[in-house]
Amino acid sequence: MANLKELSKCPERLTGGHRLCAGCGAGIVARQTLLAAGNTPVVVTSATGCLEVSTTIFPYSSWKDSFFHSAFENSAATCSGIEAAYKSLKKQGKITEDIRFIAFGGDGGTYDIGLQSLSGAVERGHRMLYICYNNEAYMNTGIQRSGATPRGAHTTTAPAGKSIHGKQQTRKDLTEIMVAHDIPYVAQAYVGNWNDYITKVQKALAVDGPSFINILTPCRLGWAYKPEDTMSLNRLAVETCIWPSYEVENGVYKINVMPKEKKPVTEFLKPQGRFSHLFKPGSEGIIEQIQKEVDAKWELLQKKVAMTAK
Amino acid sequence: MIKTVYSKGKLVAKTGNEVMAEAMRQIEPDVVAAYPITPATEIVQIFSQFVADGIVKSEYVAVESEHSAMSATIAAAAAGARAMTGTSAQGLALMWEMLYIAAGLRLPIVMAEVNRALSAPINIHGDQSDTMGARDSGWIQIYSENSQEAYDNMIQAVKIAEKAKLPAMVTTDGFIISHCMEVVETYPDEDVKKFVGEYKPERSLLDTKKPYTLGSIELQDYYFEHRWQLAEGMRNAKNIIAEVAKDFEKTFGRKYDMYEKYMMDDAEIAIVVIGSTAGTAKVVVKELREKGIKAGLLKIRVFRPFPFEMIAKDLANVKAIAVMDRADSCSGTYAPLYSDVVTALFAAGVMAPKVVNYVYGLGGREINTDHIAAVYDKLGKIASGAEKPFTGIEYINVRIK
Numbered sequence: 001m002a003n004l005k006e007l008s009k010c011p012e013r014l015t016g017g018h019r020l021c022a023g024c025g026a027g028i029v030a031r032q033t034l035l036a037a038g039n040t041p042v043v044v045t046s047a048t049g050c051l052e053v054s055t056t057i058f059p060y061s062s063w064k065d066s067f068f069h070s071a072f073e074n075s076a077a078t079c080s081g082i083e084a085a086y087k088s089l090k091k092q093g094k095i096t097e098d099i100r101f102i103a104f105g106g107d108g109g110t111y112d113i114g115l116q117s118l119s120g121a122v123e124r125g126h127r128m129l130y131i132c133y134n135n136e137a138y139m140n141t142g143i144q145r146s147g148a149t150p151r152g153a154h155t156t157t158a159p160a161g162k163s164i165h166g167k168q169q170t171r172k173d174l175t176e177i178m179v180a181h182d183i184p185y186v187a188q189a190y191v192g193n194w195n196d197y198i199t200k201v202q203k204a205l206a207v208d209g210p211s212f213i214n215i216l217t218p219c220r221l222g223w224a225y226k227p228e229d230t231m232s233l234n235r236l237a238v239e240t241c242i243w244p245s246y247e248v249e250n251g252v253y254k255i256n257v258m259p260k261e262k263k264p265v266t267e268f269l270k271p272q273g274r275f276s277h278l279f280k281p282g283s284e285g286i287i288e289q290i291q292k293e294v295d296a297k298w299e300l301l302q303k304k305v306a307m308t309a310k
Numbered sequence: 311m312i313k314t315v316y317s318k319g320k321l322v323a324k325t326g327n328e329v330m331a332e333a334m335r336q337i338e339p340d341v342v343a344a345y346p347i348t349p350a351t352e353i354v355q356i357f358s359q360f361v362a363d364g365i366v367k368s369e370y371v372a373v374e375s376e377h378s379a380m381s382a383t384i385a386a387a388a389a390g391a392r393a394m395t396g397t398s399a400q401g402l403a404l405m406w407e408m409l410y411i412a413a414g415l416r417l418p419i420v421m422a423e424v425n426r427a428l429s430a431p432i433n434i435h436g437d438q439s440d441t442m443g444a445r446d447s448g449w450i451q452i453y454s455e456n457s458q459e460a461y462d463n464m465i466q467a468v469k470i471a472e473k474a475k476l477p478a479m480v481t482t483d484g485f486i487i488s489h490c491m492e493v494v495e496t497y498p499d500e501d502v503k504k505f506v507g508e509y510k511p512e513r514s515l516l517d518t519k520k521p522y523t524l525g526s527i528e529l530q531d532y533y534f535e536h537r538w539q540l541a542e543g544m545r546n547a548k549n550i551i552a553e554v555a556k557d558f559e560k561t562f563g564r565k566y567d568m569y570e571k572y573m574m575d576d577a578e579i580a581i582v583v584i585g586s587t588a589g590t591a592k593v594v595v596k597e598l599r600e601k602g603i604k605a606g607l608l609k610i611r612v613f614r615p616f617p618f619e620m621i622a623k624d625l626a627n628v629k630a631i632a633v634m635d636r637a638d639s640c641s642g643t644y645a646p647l648y649s650d651v652v653t654a655l656f657a658a659g660v661m662a663p664k665v666v667n668y669v670y671g672l673g674g675r676e677i678n679t680d681h682i683a684a685v686y687d688k689l690g691k692i693a694s695g696a697e698k699p700f701t702g703i704e705y706i707n708v709r710i711k
Contacts, residue, residue, distance in 0.1 A: 045385070067523040084343065116378075
């Protein structure tokens with residue numbers, strides 16, 4: 001468990017003045033990640049995306065740690081290259097201190113174009129933490145559909161129209177894809193619970209090997225909600241079990257935030273503009289289908305917890 | 311027959327790939343990230359054995375694609391490591407995005423590249439269309455005529471890249487050099503290590519006392535300056551390449567220039583060519599010289615940066631020139647080397663030579679002394695005025711309907 005009093009003493013490593021939108025979840029993710037690292041030096045890599053373009057407009061940078069970006073689909077391969085350099089130079093005695101390596105990517109850069117690079121890097125066993133700040137679409141280019149976009153959501157490339165009502169497919173389960181890599185630590189987290197997330201980052205950084213966190217990160221523009229609602233809205237994703245907060249530590253599943261009562265999915269969908277068409281005539285059945293899928297997944301997750309319990 | 315030039319040199323029988331791996335062993339980079347591809351696979355295969363046997367201190371990253379190979383190599387270099395990779399053809403094509411980034415970030419990566427035809431149709435044999443496709447990516451390109459040159463070029467490339475702050479690729483012709491066993495003179499490990507020296511990067515992502523951001527977004531206000539600096543860096547690299555060649559000659563005894571002039575002093579007809587075909591052409595030139603024909607050869611070693619001023623001077627007095635490209639451009643005009651040679655001549659005001667373009671050897675198609683003799687024969691007729699120089703590209707040894 002992270003301790004707020006101790007965290008308050010940790011240095012601020014992402015400076016203000018960056019160009020992320022008001023209410024953007026990505027800045028919160030980055031800030032809390034670095035806070036979790038405490039006083040351990042880190043090197044950060046990032047895929048091309050909102051977080052990268054908004055924090056590194058030359059000649060300025062929001063990052064007090066070393067930060068490196070080269071392209072869109074290769075944040076994991078990039079991080080692995082830096083980790084390899086670190087291992088080599090450490091072996092040769094040219095570096096003595098401990099450094100940790102963190103790769104960021106949005107869902108586009110992780111679920112889609114960067115999946116191969118991520119899969120390869122974790123299979124090779126580099127000691128690095130990959131964080132997918134998942135806002136469920138290509139937000140940087142203007143809200144296009146990704147493999148992370150949930151069923152029914154309106155995006156500019158899977159729009160809600162007269163005959164098609166948003167994305168027709170369910171999202172891929174990247175967290176489980178990463179679990180299937182048999183790496184020491186995989187977690188699903190969400191913006192809106194600093195303690196849960198920071199604890200997960202600390203666990204992930206302590207692992208001697210690859211680790212992965214998929215954090216649901218609201219995008220007020222793409223999700224179409226009021227910027228001040230980022231935290232409260234996202235908590236509904238967990239309370240409806242649309243996005244359970246759980247972790248898989250050496251193959252053992254654990255649900256980290258158990259909802260007091262499982263709320264209907266509409267409580268998460270209703271406040272968001274990207275789902276507004278689902279509540280109008282013509283798109284009947286989609287919400288029911290979403291609810292059914294969420295229920296099945298939630299049940300399966302609980303079974304996995306029971307199955308892997310020690 | 312190659313003889314030792316260096317007092318402590320040793321003659322060994324090695325293929326082009328083996329000797330490139332040998333150079334890498336001696337250079338002993340901090341990181342190598344690579345992916346297998348014919349005909350370059352052996353280089354990294356041999357190198358990974360060196361790692362497995364604990365002969366080198368290098369970290370070997372067996373990535374899942376060439377895109378990740380170049381990405382990891384770039385990242386390792388940005389982290390302050392001396393980083394190398396190797397590839398060929400489709401591998402280089404998959405790296406395309408990252409090649410430009412390596413150059414744009416001014417990272418001194420060295421790549422062993424084995425020239426192979428690009429798909430489609432898929433073909434594994436030697437031509438230079440792969441690296442010609444990367445000719446404007448901001449990488450220094452050094453081509454080799456044989457295994458000896460490949461070995462020497464690899465050693466020099468490390469110094470060149472680090473001084474110029476530009477990535478550099480050293481190439482050999484697929485199979486013709488990569489898989490051909492030749493006698494090569496290698497130098498003692500300690501002498502090679504001393505020549506390349508220790509890598510001292512200006513900045514490193516791993517320097518936690520001086521953290522920095524690399525790979526920023528630059529808009530209308532800065533991008534242009536940094537791209538200008540890159541182009542200027544390439545122009546300035548000519549002097550660096552010459553300096554390193556001089557150092558190399560002083561240390562190991564072998565002389566290298568941007569290009570090699572073979573019997574060019576009084577040449578009336580000449581071929582300009584890149585890579586292993588130069589070796590074949592030299593045989594023909596010798597035979598022609600014995601017959602009293604003033605034939606010469608200009609073999610490009612460094613294609614990027616292109617030594618256009620020098621070339622224009624050296625070709626000014628040649629009556630007829632054939633530029634032979636082992637890559638087509640599909641541009642509707644001429645092939646890559648021809649375009650650059652003609653630009654060099656025109657820009658220098660050299661209008662006298664008649665210059666024609668041949669494309670040969672695509673996908674490993676044979677090019678032999680007869681083919682080259684026919685080119686010189688044609689040049690003789692053009693030089694004497696018996697025939698007019700042809701326009702467009704002539705294709706050698708290909709069935710055309």
